Amino acid sequence: MKLAARTARIAVSPTMKVAADAMRLKAQGVDVVDFGAGEPDFPTPPHISAAAERAIEANFTKYTTNSGTEDLKRAIIDRYRADYGVEYTPAETIISAGGKQALYNAILALFDRGDEVITHAPGWPTLVEQIKLAEATPVIVRTHAEDGFRLHADTFLEAITPRTRGIIVNSPANPTGALISEEDLARIAKEAAARDIWVVLDLCYEKLIYDPVPHNLPAVLARHLRDRAVLCGSASKTYAMTGWRCGWALAPAAVTAACNAIQSHSTSNASSISQKAAEAALRGPQTCVTEMLDEYRRRRDRLAEWLSADPRIRLVKPAGAFYLFPDVSECLSPDGIRTTAELATSLLNEARVAVTPGEAFDAPGSFRLSYATSMHELERGTNRLLEFLAGATVRTS
Numbered sequence: 001m002k003l004a005a006r007t008a009r010i011a012v013s014p015t016m017k018v019a020a021d022a023m024r025l026k027a028q029g030v031d032v033v034d035f036g037a038g039e040p041d042f043p044t045p046p047h048i049s050a051a052a053e054r055a056i057e058a059n060f061t062k063y064t065t066n067s068g069t070e071d072l073k074r075a076i077i078d079r080y081r082a083d084y085g086v087e088y089t090p091a092e093t094i095i096s097a098g099g100k101q102a103l104y105n106a107i108l109a110l111f112d113r114g115d116e117v118i119t120h121a122p123g124w125p126t127l128v129e130q131i132k133l134a135e136a137t138p139v140i141v142r143t144h145a146e147d148g149f150r151l152h153a154d155t156f157l158e159a160i161t162p163r164t165r166g167i168i169v170n171s172p173a174n175p176t177g178a179l180i181s182e183e184d185l186a187r188i189a190k191e192a193a194a195r196d197i198w199v200v201l202d203l204c205y206e207k208l209i210y211d212p213v214p215h216n217l218p219a220v221l222a223r224h225l226r227d228r229a230v231l232c233g234s235a236s237k238t239y240a241m242t243g244w245r246c247g248w249a250l251a252p253a254a255v256t257a258a259c260n261a262i263q264s265h266s267t268s269n270a271s272s273i274s275q276k277a278a279e280a281a282l283r284g285p286q287t288c289v290t291e292m293l294d295e296y297r298r299r300r301d302r303l304a305e306w307l308s309a310d311p312r313i314r315l316v317k318p319a320g321a322f323y324l325f326p327d328v329s330e331c332l333s334p335d336g337i338r339t340t341a342e343l344a345t346s347l348l349n350e351a352r353v354a355v356t357p358g359e360a361f362d363a364p365g366s367f368r369l370s371y372a373t374s375m376h377e378l379e380r381g382t383n384r385l386l387e388f389l390a391g392a393t394v395r396t397s
Helices: 005-009 014-027 048-058 070-084 101-112 124-133 153-157 182-195 217-224 253-264 273-283 287-307 342-350 373-397
Strands: 093-096 116-121 136-144 164-170 196-203 229-236 247-250 366-369
Touching: 005 124, 014 229, 014 342, 048 273, 070 093, 070 153, 070 217, 070 247, 070 273, 093 101, 093 253, 101 124, 101 164, 101 196, 101 229, 101 247, 101 253, 116 124, 116 153, 124 136, 136 153, 153 182, 182 196, 182 217, 196 217, 196 273, 217 229, 247 253, 342 366, 342 373
Parallel strands: 116 136, 116 164, 164 196, 196 229
Antiparallel strands: 093 247, 229 247
């Protein structure tokens, strides 16, 4: 069977595959501890769900305008003004079916065949695949565990060529939780402005930063690159709303108009009910976000402590998001489990622990552990993982 050539350039999201494998086993009654989930385990806060219920009761269940409701656009604009001091208009705002679609719309709107688009690894695999779907060329710059996977301006700037059309930055980053500093982003923005390069900022984890470090990235881009910057955000991680599928982009009006045209021929508007819920999330009390972040911090610290029991596991505490990304290469062996992809398969099949192998993030030798699950499950899963690794050492030595 002959399929379109673009299908040969991409694969199913490896992070989604881990989730599907874990769900399949759970459906069969298998006791799986899932460290693969890239979503909060908390329920959506009650005031957000209540807004959705009111929308249903009011029969707000029809199409909205393709680019989203004016009320939600205003809520996003007001939230970014309050949090970051940046100013956008409704014409510069579009609502999408999740942050992933906001990014995809922007990438399709901005990049063409032959364009080079720089992003970073270890990184979220969807960014690279979306660049490929736009028939552009991804250029990957590396970050390193030795300095906490920090995103350095120098590595991005050294990768620029005459064909560079865009730079995509995810901060806090998935899977490392690393941040780019305001100073580094400013250097990138200034160079991008001089060379007419677009900067796309993935802010899906923007509210999940553990320490009070300067991270006003929207203001940096507004100051240095206002007319060539795209901000992509989402209600998913911040407000435990992954299943609601509601994201957004803030960009120059010509870009949002192009994204609107693309979206009009794909998904059209985001769910009307989800838009009302997202509006309540953005305008309502933000204490729920702080409470979830405090719990993530406790889990991060405890999980890191437990994993330190095996000296072969090397890890850096993440500055944001809700993942640990330990290096387990010393647990591998050419005579036994050779790769983290094999290790992840063995952990799922034998220890019943789901993790995402580093190969999914262009970082073999590591794997991603999501601590967006209860402390009880974290302890159960860590015990199984450590016991398996100890046994694997015996089997492969």
